[in-house]
Amino acid sequence: MSDASVITVDQYFANREGFINDERSLRREHARLSALSEAEARADRVVRQIRATEAQTIWSAENDAVPHPFPGMEFLTSRDIIVKTKLFNILTKMPKGALLHGHLDAMVNPRTLLKLALEQPAMHVRTPNTLNAASIKRTLPEFSPLPKEEWSPLTCLTHDSYMPGEWVPIQKARESFDPNLGGPEGFDNWVIGCLTINPAEAYVTHKTTDKIWAKFTSTFRVASGLILYEPIWYPYIKEFFHASIDDGISYIEARINFGYKTMCNAEGHNIVPAREWVREFGRAIRDVRREMKEKGREDEFLGARIIYTTIRRYTPDEMEWYLEECLALKQEFPDIIAGFDLVGHEDSLHPLIYYIPQLLRFQERQKELGIHVPFIFHAGETLGDGTPADVNLYDAILLGTKRIGHGFSLAKHPKLMQICKEKRIAIEMCPISNEILRLTSSMPMHPLPIIVNHGIPVALCSDDPAVFGNMGLSFDYFQVLVSSEISGLTTLGQIARDSLEHSTLEGEDKARALAVWEKRWQDFCKEVVALDT
Numbered sequence: 001m002s003d004a005s006v007i008t009v010d011q012y013f014a015n016r017e018g019f020i021n022d023e024r025s026l027r028r029e030h031a032r033l034s035a036l037s038e039a040e041a042r043a044d045r046v047v048r049q050i051r052a053t054e055a056q057t058i059w060s061a062e063n064d065a066v067p068h069p070f071p072g073m074e075f076l077t078s079r080d081i082i083v084k085t086k087l088f089n090i091l092t093k094m095p096k097g098a099l100l101h102g103h104l105d106a107m108v109n110p111r112t113l114l115k116l117a118l119e120q121p122a123m124h125v126r127t128p129n130t131l132n133a134a135s136i137k138r139t140l141p142e143f144s145p146l147p148k149e150e151w152s153p154l155t156c157l158t159h160d161s162y163m164p165g166e167w168v169p170i171q172k173a174r175e176s177f178d179p180n181l182g183g184p185e186g187f188d189n190w191v192i193g194c195l196t197i198n199p200a201e202a203y204v205t206h207k208t209t210d211k212i213w214a215k216f217t218s219t220f221r222v223a224s225g226l227i228l229y230e231p232i233w234y235p236y237i238k239e240f241f242h243a244s245i246d247d248g249i250s251y252i253e254a255r256i257n258f259g260y261k262t263m264c265n266a267e268g269h270n271i272v273p274a275r276e277w278v279r280e281f282g283r284a285i286r287d288v289r290r291e292m293k294e295k296g297r298e299d300e301f302l303g304a305r306i307i308y309t310t311i312r313r314y315t316p317d318e319m320e321w322y323l324e325e326c327l328a329l330k331q332e333f334p335d336i337i338a339g340f341d342l343v344g345h346e347d348s349l350h351p352l353i354y355y356i357p358q359l360l361r362f363q364e365r366q367k368e369l370g371i372h373v374p375f376i377f378h379a380g381e382t383l384g385d386g387t388p389a390d391v392n393l394y395d396a397i398l399l400g401t402k403r404i405g406h407g408f409s410l411a412k413h414p415k416l417m418q419i420c421k422e423k424r425i426a427i428e429m430c431p432i433s434n435e436i437l438r439l440t441s442s443m444p445m446h447p448l449p450i451i452v453n454h455g456i457p458v459a460l461c462s463d464d465p466a467v468f469g470n471m472g473l474s475f476d477y478f479q480v481l482v483s484s485e486i487s488g489l490t491t492l493g494q495i496a497r498d499s500l501e502h503s504t505l506e507g508e509d510k511a512r513a514l515a516v517w518e519k520r521w522q523d524f525c526k527e528v529v530a531l532d533t
Ligand SMILES: O=c1[nH]cnc2c1ncn2[C@@H]1O[C@H](CO)[C@@H](O)[C@H]1O
Pocket: 103, 104, 105, 217, 220, 255, 256, 257, 311, 343, 344, 345, 346, 378, 381, 433, 463, 464
C-alpha cells in the first residue's frame, strides 16, 4: 500500500466539495452561480423546494390513472399530471428566449388548425376506403382545397353511397359524419387522431423507432393538405406566433419544409411558389409585432426567421434545385432566411455524405453571391453507433454547421463533444420528441445531462408540438428540470440565454434580445420568490 497521508474527516469533505465543484465548473451556468442576483438565488431555492415536495406528493404517490408515476416519465402518460403541478405552472411564466428547432407544419394546436380549415368553403376531404367502425382506425383523411368549379355536391363521407376517392366539402363531411362513429365530434376526434401521436401508439402499438416514425410521417401528410393553402397559411403562422408568445418565447427560427414547391392559392389552384410563402411569413411577423406594440408588449416578440428545409429523400440533382431556391430566397428575403437544413428520418433516408458535392457547391455559390446561409443540420437523431445517421455528426461539423438539430448520439463521440464545446456549436435538444419517437424510454435515460455537464451549449426545443402535445417550451423545460438534481432554475435560465446567444441574431439585434430577456428573467425570478412568502 502506498504511504498516503492520513487526512481528517473535515479535510476529506473539503476535498470532496472541491472535487465535485471542479467538475461542475464545466457547466455553462457555473460562472453565473457566484454572481446571481438575490432574486435569482432565492428563486432557484424555491423551485428546488417545490420540486422536492412534488417528487413526494405527486410523483411517488399512488395514482389510479397512472400506476407508477415518476419525475420525467413518459410524457404522453403523465401530461395530465404535469399540467396540475405547481412547478409546471411556474415554468409557463418563464421567459424562454428563442425557439430554435420547430417544424412549422407541426406548431399549431391541431384543434385550432381544424377550426381554421372548417371556416374554408373550398376545403374538401376524401378517404381511400369506406369508413366504418372497423376501418376508421387505419384510415387517413386527405385534405385539399378545390377550385370553385370542382366543388363537390356530395354531402357525406360515411354514407353507403360514398365511393372511395370522392371529395366531400369538409364542413358537410363533419356535419353528416355517421352517428355510430361519433357524429361531428367523432369526425373531429378522427382527424385529431390522425394529426397526433397518442400514448397507446407511442408506448404499445408502435413502440420501435421505425414504427413510430411511420405514424409520425403520416401526421404530416394529413396536415399538409390543410396548411398549404394561402387563406390558412397566414392565420396559421400568426396563431403559432401568438401561442409561442403566450408561453414566454420571444424569438423564433422555424424550419419550413419547401419540398412541396407550391401551395394552393385562395382559388384552390396549386401554384403559389415558395417566395410567396416567405412573403406571407414576413407579413405575419410584421402584423404580430404591430399587435404586440399596440398592447405595449413589444418586448415580448422580437421576430422570427425561417430555416429553409427539404427532405433528405431527393436525388442529388433535385437537392441542387432546392439549394438554389434557398439562395434565391435568401437574396430576396435576407432578414428572414436564416439557414439551410435537411429533414426526415435520418435512420432510413439519405445521410449528409450523399449530398457532399451539392452542399460544397452551395457554399461556393454563397461566396459568388456575397451572401451567407449557414447550415443548421439535423444530425445524430438516432440510437445508432457508427450508423450513417450517427456518422452524420462528423459531416455536419465538417460542413461547418452553426448548431446541431437533436445530436442525440453526440454523447458517444468524445472528440465531437470537445469540438462542440470549443466552437460553441449549440445542440438543439428536443427531449420530449426523442422520448415519443422512442430514442429514450424516459427523461432519466436522455443524454441531455451529459451534454449540459460537458458545458456544451444547449437550446431546448419542442420539435413538433402539434403532434406530441408539448405546445410551447414549458413541457420540455419541465421534463428537464424534474429529472436532474443538479439542474435548477439557474440552469434553465442559462439554456434560455443560450438559445438567444446561439440564434442567427447578430450585433445589436442580439444584444437587444439578450438585454430584454435579462430584464424579463429578473422580473420572473422575483415572481417566483413572491410565491414563497
Ligand atoms: O425530429 C425530426 N427529425 C427529422 N425530421 C423531422 C423531425 N420532425 C419533423 N421532421 C420532418 O419535417 C417535415 C415537416 O416539416 C416532415 O417531413 C417531418 O418528417
